[in-house]
Amino acid sequence: MDHDNRVLTRRGARELTQDEVESVQGALKVAHTLTPCFIDKKQQLLNGDQAIGECGP
Amino acid sequence: MKLIVLAPEDDNHTAPIKWALEKAGQKVVCWAGLSWTEQGQSSLLMNGDDTLILGGHSVDPGDVIWIRRPEPPAPNPKVSEADKKFASLEYRCFYHSIAYLLETLPVWCINKYSAARVMIQKAVQLRLARQCGLKTPSTLMSNHPATVREFFARENSRTICKGFTPHVWQKEGQMSVAITETFELTGDQLPTDEVLTYAPAIYQERVPKDFDIRMVLMGNHIYSYSLKNKKQALDWRQDAGLGHVTAELVPTPPDVEKGVLEFARRSGLCFGSLDFGVDAQGQWWFLEINEQGQFLWIDQFSRDARLLEKFCAFVTSPQGSTLPLEARQDLFPSLAEYEELLKNEQVAPVGRPRQEDPFLSMEA
Numbered sequence: 001m002d003h004d005n006r007v008l009t010r011r012g013a014r015e016l017t018q019d020e021v022e023s024v025q026g027a028l029k030v031a032h033t034l035t036p037c038f039i040d041k042k043q044q045l046l047n048g049d050q051a052i053g054e055c056g057p
Numbered sequence: 058m059k060l061i062v063l064a065p066e067d068d069n070h071t072a073p074i075k076w077a078l079e080k081a082g083q084k085v086v087c088w089a090g091l092s093w094t095e096q097g098q099s100s101l102l103m104n105g106d107d108t109l110i111l112g113g114h115s116v117d118p119g120d121v122i123w124i125r126r127p128e129p130p131a132p133n134p135k136v137s138e139a140d141k142k143f144a145s146l147e148y149r150c151f152y153h154s155i156a157y158l159l160e161t162l163p164v165w166c167i168n169k170y171s172a173a174r175v176m177i178q179k180a181v182q183l184r185l186a187r188q189c190g191l192k193t194p195s196t197l198m199s200n201h202p203a204t205v206r207e208f209f210a211r212e213n214s215r216t217i218c219k220g221f222t223p224h225v226w227q228k229e230g231q232m233s234v235a236i237t238e239t240f241e242l243t244g245d246q247l248p249t250d251e252v253l254t255y256a257p258a259i260y261q262e263r264v265p266k267d268f269d270i271r272m273v274l275m276g277n278h279i280y281s282y283s284l285k286n287k288k289q290a291l292d293w294r295q296d297a298g299l300g301h302v303t304a305e306l307v308p309t310p311p312d313v314e315k316g317v318l319e320f321a322r323r324s325g326l327c328f329g330s331l332d333f334g335v336d337a338q339g340q341w342w343f344l345e346i347n348e349q350g351q352f353l354w355i356d357q358f359s360r361d362a363r364l365l366e367k368f369c370a371f372v373t374s375p376q377g378s379t380l381p382l383e384a385r386q387d388l389f390p391s392l393a394e395y396e397e398l399l400k401n402e403q404v405a406p407v408g409r410p411r412q413e414d415p416f417l418s419m420e421a
Binding site: 005008009011012013015016017018 | 219234236238242253256258
C-alpha cells in the first residue's frame with residue numbers, strides 16, 4: 001500500500017485476502033449472516049455493530 | 058400492543074425477529090425511516106391529542122418501538138438542485154423531531170433516541186462505565202501529535218489503536234478489501250506528526266486479555282458469552298465473520314453485573330451489546346457498547362443461547378414483569394427454524410442494496 005497521505009487507521013487495517021472475502025460471502029448465503037462485521041460484495045457494506053444511520057451529525 | 062421496528066423489513070435482525078414474533082401471534086410492523094416514498098412518509102399532528110403516523114402505521118399507546126436501524130432520511134431526488142440542501146436538512150430535522158418525540162409518548166422505546174445518540178459516543182461510554190465501577194483501559198482520543206507521542210511514552214505499557222467508526226477500503230476493480238481493525242502500535246511505529254492529524258484516532262492501553270466477552274443486555278437481564286479465537290487475534294470481529302470464533306455462555310461476575318445494570322440505569326439504555334476483555338486474573342475490562350449491535354449471530358455459534366427467543370420475550374414482556382426471559386422464550390420459534398426456511402427460500406432473503414454506504418471508500 002502506498003502510505004502517502006493515508007490515515008493511520010488505514011495503515012493498521014486488516015487486508016482480507018480474496019479467499020477470505022469469498023469465504024465470508026459464501027457464508028452469507030446460509031450461516032454467518034448476522035456476524036458483527038462482514039463484507040457483502042452485493043451490498044458493498046460493512047454490516048457491523050455501528051448503525052449506518054448513526055454516522056452523521 | 059404492536060411492535061414498530063424502525064428498520065427495513067429485510068434488515069438481518071429485523072427479518073427473523075419479525076417472523077418469530079408473528080409466528081407467536083404478535084403484531085409487528087416496520088418503518089424503514091423517513092423518505093419521500095409513500096412507505097417512508099410520516100405525519101405528526103399536534104392538536105392536543107397528538108397523532109404520529111409512520112408509513113401508514115399509527116403509533117398507539119402501549120406500542121413498543123424498536124429503533125433498530127432506520128435508513129437515513131431520503132428527500133425526493135426530483136427536488137430542484139437549488140433546493141436540495143434545504144430539503145435534505147428539513148428531512149433530517151423532521152426525522153429528529155419524530156425520533157425524539159417518540160420517547161415522550163406513552164410507548165416503550167428500545168432504546169430512547171436521546172440515550173442512543175449520547176451513548177454511541179465512545180468517550181461517554183468509557184467515562185460512564187468507569188463511574189459505574191467497571192474497569193476501563195487508559196484511553197487517549199486525539200489528533201494532537203505531541204499528546205499522542207506522550208501517551209505512547211508511558212512505561213511498561215502496550216498500546217492499541219482503533220478508529221471511532223468502522224470503514225472498508227476496496228481497491229478499484231479488485232475483490233480485495235481492507236477493514237478497520239484494532240491493531241497494536243509502538244511509539245517507534247508512530248508515523249510523522251502530519252499523519253497523526255489526518256484523522257483523529259483512539260489510542261488505548263492494551264488489555265492483556267485471555268479472551269473476549271460479548272454481553273447482551275435486555276432490560277435487567279444480562280447474558281455473557283466468552284469468545285475464543287484460535288488465533289488469539291486482538292480483534293475478534295472479522296474472525297467471527299470467518300467462523301473462527303467459539304461462543305459459550307459464561308456467568309457474569311456479580312460486580313460486573315452490578316456495574317452494567319448501573320450503567321444501563323444511568324445511560325437510559327435498556328438494550329445493547331457490550332464488549333469486554335478478560336485478563337489472566339479474571340478481571341473484566343469494559344471496552345465498548347453498541348446499543349443496536351448485532352447479537353443473533355451468537356445463536357449461530359451457540360444454539361443454546363436462544364437470543365432470538367429471549368429478545369422476542371423481552372420486547373413482549375408485560376410492563377413491570379420481573380420474570381426471567383427464559384420463562385417465556387418457549388413461546389417463540391428459533392433462529393435455526395428461520396434459517397431452515399431461508400435455506401429453502403420459504404422466507405425472503407435478508408439484505409438489499411442501499412443507496413450509499415458511508416463506511417466504504419474506493420482506493421487505487
